[in-house]
Amino acid sequence: MTSTAETPTETLPPQPPALLPPWHTPEREALQLQARRFAMDEVLPVANELDPQKGEIPQRILERLAELGYFGITVPAEDGGLGLGVFEYCMVSEELARAWMSTASILARSQGLGTALADADRRRDLLRRSARGEWIGAIALSEPDAGSDLAGVSTRAVLDGDEWVVSGRKRWCGNAKAADFIQVLVRERDPEPGESRSTGLLNLLLEKPRGEFPEGLTGSPIDKIGYHGFLTWDLAFDGVRIPRGNVIDEAAASDEEGAEARRAGFAQAQLFLNTARVHTAARAVGLARAALEDSIRYLQEREQFGHPIGDFQALRFAVAEMAAQVEQSRAFYRQVAHLLDLGVPCEKEAAMVKLEATEMSVRVTNQAMQLHGGNGYTTERQVERHWRDARLTTIFEGTSEIQKRIVSDRLLPRSPLA
Numbered sequence: 001m002t003s004t005a006e007t008p009t010e011t012l013p014p015q016p017p018a019l020l021p022p023w024h025t026p027e028r029e030a031l032q033l034q035a036r037r038f039a040m041d042e043v044l045p046v047a048n049e050l051d052p053q054k055g056e057i058p059q060r061i062l063e064r065l066a067e068l069g070y071f072g073i074t075v076p077a078e079d080g081g082l083g084l085g086v087f088e089y090c091m092v093s094e095e096l097a098r099a100w101m102s103t104a105s106i107l108a109r110s111q112g113l114g115t116a117l118a119d120a121d122r123r124r125d126l127l128r129r130s131a132r133g134e135w136i137g138a139i140a141l142s143e144p145d146a147g148s149d150l151a152g153v154s155t156r157a158v159l160d161g162d163e164w165v166v167s168g169r170k171r172w173c174g175n176a177k178a179a180d181f182i183q184v185l186v187r188e189r190d191p192e193p194g195e196s197r198s199t200g201l202l203n204l205l206l207e208k209p210r211g212e213f214p215e216g217l218t219g220s221p222i223d224k225i226g227y228h229g230f231l232t233w234d235l236a237f238d239g240v241r242i243p244r245g246n247v248i249d250e251a252a253a254s255d256e257e258g259a260e261a262r263r264a265g266f267a268q269a270q271l272f273l274n275t276a277r278v279h280t281a282a283r284a285v286g287l288a289r290a291a292l293e294d295s296i297r298y299l300q301e302r303e304q305f306g307h308p309i310g311d312f313q314a315l316r317f318a319v320a321e322m323a324a325q326v327e328q329s330r331a332f333y334r335q336v337a338h339l340l341d342l343g344v345p346c347e348k349e350a351a352m353v354k355l356e357a358t359e360m361s362v363r364v365t366n367q368a369m370q371l372h373g374g375n376g377y378t379t380e381r382q383v384e385r386h387w388r389d390a391r392l393t394t395i396f397e398g399t400s401e402i403q404k405r406i407v408s409d410r411l412l413p414r415s416p417l418a
């Protein structure tokens with residue numbers, strides 16, 4: 001059983017104009033309010049009901065996300081999207097994660113994902129479907145023996161006439177069965193001596209019917225401790241056939257035009273990774289905010305020693321520290337999202353904000369559980385869900401250690417001895 005206490009729809013706190021950040025606009029405030037209302041009124045009750053059952057995001061929530069245009073926030077308006085930026089994408093995702101992290105995550109399976117094909121007509125058609133919520137995917141990068149070290153991917157793709165034939169194992173593929181497509185990272189050839197270990201890797205687009213696995217692909221769901229809302233799969237590819245033209249991010253051609261497209265594909269991959277990190281930071285902020293808001297309500301409700309426990313200074317100070325950390329991480333992710341929208345290269349900052357915001361989320365949700373006392377350690381309250389989901393954010397999309405590696409490598413070049 002989860003708590004029956006409903007969190008009322010909140011309005012944005014009034015801010016004097018002098019305190020508004022430089023990126024504030026009335027349009028963004030309206031979008032945030034819309035997302036907040038939807039999250040609190042429509043998503044939160046579903047999360048409270050389905051998360052304990054390890055259920056999946058229901059069709060009606062997917063339809064509402066599509067109606068609101070959230071699957072295509074970053075898709076250009078001429079392709080049917082909202083034509084907005086990483087900033088708005090992350091802002092909406094914070095609101096959704098406040099209610100149920102997986103609804104924020106499903107947005108990352110659209111936004112034009114799985115559309116970067118060399119064929120311009122197909123690309124445009126898929127982009128339009130993506131914006132409408134009719135092209136929701138899954139990403140199969142990780143393998144049983146290749147997680148942080150993706151250059152170690154061993155799933156093979158061999159050309160046979162006009163098709164790739166794919167065989168190997170993938171692990172942790174979220175949404176694989178429910179998806180319209182799976183983006184699969186495969187090895188086409190081994191690197192030659194002197195080439196980097198990632199040479200020979202490419203992403204293939206596997207189109208499939210929703211709710212089914214195509215011929216040659218089998219899967220079994222992994223029993224996770226949180227992040228319910230969609231299933232996460234172990235996948236076995238046994239001779240799965242994919243059309244030769246379904247190469248994502250890289251043009252298959254080897255002429256000058258192809259080389260140009262490959263460069264564009266690499267830049268796009270960098271933008272994708274940086275955006276994913278900031279998006280994870282925004283989700284982590286949403287979870288921490290949920291824990292903070294639930295804690296404030298609980299401190300007013302719960303009485304001990306003849307007082308609401310919110311009168312005890314130790315707990316009041318804990319709330320102040322939690323709130324300050326949430327604000328700090330929010331300001332940081334918005335700054336990096338703003339830089340990404342301006343086209344500023346910010347790989348280091350994206351890794352920093354992913355690291356900081358996710359670690360903050362673990363601390364704040366943990367503190368929230370403490371503030372709830374024994375009730376926090378039950379499934380009667382939502383705080384345990386926020387804590388379980390926050391715990392994942394330091395692991396997926398690159399662990400905290402990998403983010404530290406990225407940041408330190410940018411700040412401190414290794415010596416030739418390393």
Ligand SMILES: Cc1cc2nc3c(=O)[nH]c(=O)nc-3n(C[C@H](O)[C@H](O)[C@H](O)COP(=O)(O)OP(=O)(O)OC[C@H]3O[C@@H](n4cnc5c(N)ncnc54)[C@H](O)[C@@H]3O)c2cc1C
Pocket residue numbers: 139140141142146147148149171172173174224227232392395396397398399400401402405
């Ligand atoms: C619920 C869930 C959903 C996921 N969804 C997806 C998905 O949809 N698609 C997908 O492709 N993947 C997905 N992942 C996989 C996720 O990205 C990986 O779990 C993550 O990258 C870590 O890889 P690993 O689990 O193999 O850990 P490992 O790489 O084995 O790491 C184990 C430990 O070693 C540390 N470590 C590793 N290398 C270094 C190093 N060089 N320096 C310092 N420390 C290091 C790590 O930080 C970690 O603490 C998901 C994972 C989970 C748990």
